[in-house]
Amino acid sequence: MKSISATFTILITTKDRIEDLKFTLVKIQHVLERNDVECIVCDDGSTDETSSFLQLNYPTIQLIRNAKSKGLIYSRNALLSLVTTPFAISIDDDLHFITPQPLELIANHFERNENCGLIGFRIFWDVKEPISTVSKEIPVRMQSFAGGAHVWRMSAWNAIPNYPAWFVFYGEEDFASYHLFKKSWEIHYLPEVLVHHRVDIKARKIHADYGLRLRRSLRSGWYLYFLFYPLQSIPRKMGYSLWMQFKLKVFKGDWKALQAIVLALFDVVKAIPKIIKSSNRLTKSEYQVYQKLEATKLYWKPKNEVDE
Structure with missing residues (x-):
C-alpha cells in the first residue's frame, strides 16, 4: 500500500488473460509508480498463474482473488468496495492510456464540475494503436459510459446501489447511469484522455x-x-x-x-x-430528459484512419 494521501485507485478485473494484463501493466507503469496512485487487481478465478505473477512482480498491487469465477460485475463490486481514495479508475486488462499524463486532466475536470460523478474516456478500439491521436471533440454530458474505461468520483458511487451482479456481464454501466441520473449526478465524456482498447471488434x-x-x-x-x-x-x-x-x-x-x-x-x-x-422507474418527464442527453461515447476513430 502507498501513501494515505493517495488520490486515485486503479481497478482491473482479469481472468485467464495474463499476457494482456502484463502488457497493460507495462504500459501504465508510469502511472502506477506515482505516490498518489494505488492499484487493486481482481483475479476472477484464473487458471493461468495470474495471481502468482502479480505477487512475484507487482508486490505493491493489492490482489484479491475469487477461487472460482464470480463474473465481471461481481468482481467490479468487490474492487469498488475496497477503494479508500476519492477517485477510482476502472480499466480493462487489455486497455491502457495513450494520453501521457491523464490523472491531472481527470482531477481538473472533477474540480471544475462538482456535479460530475463519473468520467468516460475517449476509446480507440483496435489491435494496433491509432495513426493519429488528434481530436477536436470537447467534453460533454452523456447518458452512460464504457465499463472498462472510466473513473468514479467515489462519493457518487457510494450514493447508488452496487452494480447488479445477477446481470453477470453487460449492462451494469447503464444500471448505474440511471441511478446516477435519479440522484442528479452527471456523467461526462472527457476526450482529452485517450485510451487504447486492444480488441479486434x-x-x-x-x-x-x-x-x-x-x-x-x-x-x-x-x-x-x-x-x-x-x-x-x-x-x-x-x-x-x-x-x-x-x-x-x-x-x-x-x-x-x-x-x-x-x-x-x-x-x-x-x-x-x-x-x-x-x-427504480423513471417518471415520464425524467425519461424524456434522459433521452435528450448525448448518446454514450463508446468508439472513437481518427479522421485519417483508413478501413482495411
Whole structure:
C-alpha cells in the first residue's frame, strides 16, 4: 500500500488473460509508480498463474482473488468496495492510456464540475494503436459510459446501489447511469484522455463465445427496460429491439443469433422477481430528459484512419 494521501485507485478485473494484463501493466507503469496512485487487481478465478505473477512482480498491487469465477460485475463490486481514495479508475486488462499524463486532466475536470460523478474516456478500439491521436471533440454530458474505461468520483458511487451482479456481464454501466441520473449526478465524456482498447471488434463475431455474448447483451438491455423505463414505453422498446435483431441477424441466416434471442427472453422471464425487487422507474418527464442527453461515447476513430 502507498501513501494515505493517495488520490486515485486503479481497478482491473482479469481472468485467464495474463499476457494482456502484463502488457497493460507495462504500459501504465508510469502511472502506477506515482505516490498518489494505488492499484487493486481482481483475479476472477484464473487458471493461468495470474495471481502468482502479480505477487512475484507487482508486490505493491493489492490482489484479491475469487477461487472460482464470480463474473465481471461481481468482481467490479468487490474492487469498488475496497477503494479508500476519492477517485477510482476502472480499466480493462487489455486497455491502457495513450494520453501521457491523464490523472491531472481527470482531477481538473472533477474540480471544475462538482456535479460530475463519473468520467468516460475517449476509446480507440483496435489491435494496433491509432495513426493519429488528434481530436477536436470537447467534453460533454452523456447518458452512460464504457465499463472498462472510466473513473468514479467515489462519493457518487457510494450514493447508488452496487452494480447488479445477477446481470453477470453487460449492462451494469447503464444500471448505474440511471441511478446516477435519479440522484442528479452527471456523467461526462472527457476526450482529452485517450485510451487504447486492444480488441479486434470484427473478429469477435467468429469467436466461440459470440452467441453467449449476444445473449447476455440482449438480456441486459431488456432487464434495463423493465427496471427503469416508464411502463407505457416498454412494449414499443421491446418490439423494436426484437425486430432489429431479426432484421439484421436472423433474416440474414445468423442462427446463433436466433438461439441467443430465445435464451435471452427466457432469462428475462426468470429474472422477474429480481426486476420487481430492484426497479427504480423513471417518471415520464425524467425519461424524456434522459433521452435528450448525448448518446454514450463508446468508439472513437481518427479522421485519417483508413478501413482495411
